[in-house]
Amino acid sequence: MSSHDQYVESADGTRLALRRLGAGDPVVLVHGSGGGLHSWATVADQLAHDHEVWLPARRGYGPSDVPPGPKSFTDETADLLAVIEAAGQPTGRTVHVVGASYGATVALHTASADPRGIRSLAIFEPPLFAAGAEVAPLLVRYRSAFERDDAAAMAAALNDVTRVPAEIVAALAASAGTRTPDPAEARRAAIGWLHDLEALAGDSTDITRWSAITVPTLLLAGADTWEPMPTTMTTLARTLPAARYTVWAGQSHFVTMTAPTLVADALRRFFVEASTA
Structure with a gap:
């Protein structure tokens, strides 16, 4: 699937790199920590058969700008709103x-702040427990x-x-073997x-702050993800009672890499439901 790279400017002038592929209703895929333009690649390739998929690199992640000074979710929200506007x-x-x-978490903040350009929201395992004084x-x-x-x-x-439990950290290290990350990529992450x-x-x-979100929402989780994520997701599902909630057996926090077809199929079904609701 051919892709097209471009930049979008956020409200404060920060330039955000974007990869765009496919054609159809627009979908924006927001990556997690340590990620970038490549994070959703295998899921995006499948969705791009019938959607226009937008893959932004969030601020702080090259080739997007890395502005000086500390970052906030206010910045992230402004950035995602700029991407949503460009995609629509x-x-x-x-x-x-x-x-x-x-x-x-970025998507929740954005849907709460300004949902006007958002048709639907799909949320996979936000680390809502990792915030504030503890971090x-x-x-x-x-x-x-x-x-x-x-x-x-x-x-x-x-x-x-x-x-992440110590045994999973050890298993990931063992699977990497003697392979070492590219130094430039490691530094970027x-x-x-x-x-x-x-x-x-x-x-x-505070998870209850998301209760005002009214756009069609799908919550996604892996049954094998470690605590406190399952408890966090259960609390979020109670906070958003109208949201659909799917838990994948045999999957964990790495499902977008380990089972991209499962993820793409679930998203595609949800997009159809959200568009006809």
Whole structure:
């Protein structure tokens, strides 16, 4: 599937890189922490058969701009609204917004702030438990490790943010074997993580604030994802009682990589339902 790369300017002048592919109703896929233009690639390739798919790199993640100073979810919301406007402009259609992990938190903030351009919202496992005072000391730890370029210490701080169980961390390390990440890519992800942690440290763990969201919403989760994500998702489902809620057996927080067809099919079905509701 051929793609087209372009830039969109956010309200404060930050340039956001975008990859666009396919044709049809517009879909914006918002990536999680450590990601970028590539994050949703396998899901996007499948959705692009019948949708126009927009893949932004969030601010802080090259080739998008990395503005100086700490980032907030106010910045993220302005950015996503700029992308939604660009995606809807050619046809005047409203946009299906899909977020994974931290990108799902961005999508919730945006739908709460200004839902006018959003046709539907699909939310996969936002880390709503990782915010505020709890994250602040982890941000300090991470920033110190980042400034020393200490990859192991950065990873340890992030594991305390995401609460990935030690056995899963070990299994991921074993599956990577002797492969080492490209240094430029590792640095790009590390910079992005730093700014995401800034936004998380300035945010709240209050899930009830999302109760005002009224656009058609699909909540998605993996049955094998570790706590406190299952409890977080259950609380979010109670907060958004009109939302559909799908839990995939045998899947975890990595489902967009391990089972992209499962994800794409669920999204495609939901887009049809949301468009006819």
